[in-house]
Amino acid sequence: xxVLFVCTGNTCRSPMAETLMDDAVDRSRILHGExxxxxxxxxxxxxxxxxxxxxxxxxxxxxxxxxxxxxxxTAELAxxxxxILAMGKEQLxxxxxxxxxxxxxxxxxxxxxxxxxxxxxxxSYDIMDPxxxxxxxxxxxxxxxxxAVELLVERLEHEFEDKA
Numbered sequence: 001x002x003v004l005f006v007c008t009g010n011t012c013r014s015p016m017a018e019t020l021m022d023d024a025v026d027r028s029r030i031l032h033g034e035x036x037x038x039x040x041x042x043x044x045x046x047x048x049x050x051x052x053x054x055x056x057x058x059x060x061x062x063x064x065x066x067x068x069x070x071x072x073x074t075a076e077l078a079x080x081x082x083x084i085l086a087m088g089k090e091q092l093x094x095x096x097x098x099x100x101x102x103x104x105x106x107x108x109x110x111x112x113x114x115x116x117x118x119x120x121x122x123x124s125y126d127i128m129d130p131x132x133x134x135x136x137x138x139x140x141x142x143x144x145x146x147x148a149v150e151l152l153v154e155r156l157e158h159e160f161e162d163k164a
Contacts, residue, residue, distance in 0.1 A: 004081035010041030088126035
């Protein structure tokens with residue numbers, strides 16, 4: 001299974017989600033070796049470094065974000081993914097324009113992780129954007145992401161067990 005996380009610039013939220021998911025999949029006896037994870041941005045500057053705050057926040061959680069280079073969301077990347085998880089409603093709208101044939105795979109991370117059917121019309125399922133904010137906002141965002149990833153892993157584990 002291929003999972004793609006998408007934010008705007010691919011320098012904080014989606015690479016943090018990718019890092020958290022990589023770690024969670026590595027620790028999962030069910031998903032380990034079964035899930036590939038990537039991240040991208042709807043308005044990414046190719047190969048841009050993650051923000052210093054994102055790197056520090058992941059380090060505080062015992063994880064490594066160094067070496068990530070921003071990737072632009074494309075129709076080809078959307079085709080690669082089995083599930084495309086946006087950080088918010090805004091990215092969903094941009095992705096639908098960039099890869100209209102893949103819209104059935106697109107969800108907000110929080111909505112999908114919480115099992116919401118269809119996409120909610122509100123932004124209450126958005127992951128907060130810490131870009132240009134301080135470390136406290138990055139830590140809060142990382143905690144929001146960690147909880148969403150935990151729910152996502154539980155959902156995917158159940159789906160894998162049901163198929164077995």
